[in-house]
Amino acid sequence: MALDRQPPAELITSRRNPLVKRLRELHAAKGRREQGLVLLEGTHLVQEVIRLQLVPSDLAASELLATEAWLGNHGDLVAALSPAVTIQPVGQEVLEAVATTAHPDGVVLTLAAAALQAPPDGQEFVLVLDGLQDPGNLGTLMRTALAAGVDGLWLAEGADPFQPKVLRASAGAALALPIERMDRSALVQRLITAAARGLQLVAAVPPLADLDGEQPLPYWELDWTKPTALLLGQEGAGLAPELQALASHRITIPHSAAVESLNVAVSAAPLLLERLRQQAP
Numbered sequence: 001m002a003l004d005r006q007p008p009a010e011l012i013t014s015r016r017n018p019l020v021k022r023l024r025e026l027h028a029a030k031g032r033r034e035q036g037l038v039l040l041e042g043t044h045l046v047q048e049v050i051r052l053q054l055v056p057s058d059l060a061a062s063e064l065l066a067t068e069a070w071l072g073n074h075g076d077l078v079a080a081l082s083p084a085v086t087i088q089p090v091g092q093e094v095l096e097a098v099a100t101t102a103h104p105d106g107v108v109l110t111l112a113a114a115a116l117q118a119p120p121d122g123q124e125f126v127l128v129l130d131g132l133q134d135p136g137n138l139g140t141l142m143r144t145a146l147a148a149g150v151d152g153l154w155l156a157e158g159a160d161p162f163q164p165k166v167l168r169a170s171a172g173a174a175l176a177l178p179i180e181r182m183d184r185s186a187l188v189q190r191l192i193t194a195a196a197r198g199l200q201l202v203a204a205v206p207p208l209a210d211l212d213g214e215q216p217l218p219y220w221e222l223d224w225t226k227p228t229a230l231l232l233g234q235e236g237a238g239l240a241p242e243l244q245a246l247a248s249h250r251i252t253i254p255h256s257a258a259v260e261s262l263n264v265a266v267s268a269a270p271l272l273l274e275r276l277r278q279q280a281p
């Protein structure tokens with residue numbers, strides 16, 4: 001039976017409303033874990049949720065908080081959302097209290113984290129990130145990964161992929177990519193299983209990385225059309241030794257010795273897009 005949308009709730013104008021406290025808890029990983037929700041900010045992410053049909057109708061926990069002005073201008077988006085999403089009009093001050101940005105554009109949406117969980121099998125092109133710390137790098141990498149056709153993102157610890165800064169930097173890609181975050185020992189197991197399934201495990205390293213005398217391959221010499229997991233290391237320390245040890249291939253983007261390495265998000269672009277280039281007719 002199709003669900004009918006409930007009429008919008010009464011306008012909330014007080015920052016002391018308990019809803020504000022509950023949603024502010026979603027700014028922190030602990031709150032997201034306890035409530036099983038992530039907080040999406042801004043019209044673009046709401047559009048992505050609709051485009052990707054990310055809110056199954058039985059997820060009643062989803063709430064859209066918006067100013068009356070935003071609701072007045074975006075009736076099409078409200079109508080396109082699942083009827084299970086509660087529409088909550090709020091005053092500008094309440095919206096600013098709930099959002100993490102200084103100037104929210106009028107809307108935030110809570111979404112069950114379960115709607116973003118990854119199916120682990122059948123992935124043929126995977127990006128593996130080892131302990132990335134910087135939310136901007138992580139979001140940028142997600143956006144590039146989605147553009148390159150990556151079908152799974154595996155994270156060993158590092159920054160929380162559903163924190164607001166990452167979601168913003170990813171420009172919605174965090175919602176579209178299957179993402180899994182695990183500790184490093186679980187990742188090692190996952191990579192061993194992936195290798196057994198036939199994926200090549202490709203470690204990206206700076207040109208002068210110490211590999212016991214072995215030279216990394218210029219990245220264009222790798223056959224990227226094979227099922228591949230690309231491993232990128234942490235901003236400071238690079239790839240953990242236990243992950244490097246698992247790699248079947250080590251590749252590099254050659255560059256001047258004037259710098260030791262590239263920014264990790266910058267290095268990902270040529271590597272991930274090389275697969276599309278090699279697949280081009």
Ligand SMILES: C[S@@+](CC[C@H](N)C(=O)[O-])C[C@H]1O[C@@H](n2cnc3c(N)ncnc32)[C@H](O)[C@@H]1O
Nearest residue numbers: 204205206232233238239252253261262264267
């Ligand atoms: C800032 S670098 C880390 C530098 C670190 N000192 C090291 O030796 O790996 C972060 C990650 O970006 C990737 N990376 C950076 N420059 C690269 C290059 N020229 N070729 C391939 N990967 C690169 C690697 O995966 C690296 O672990």
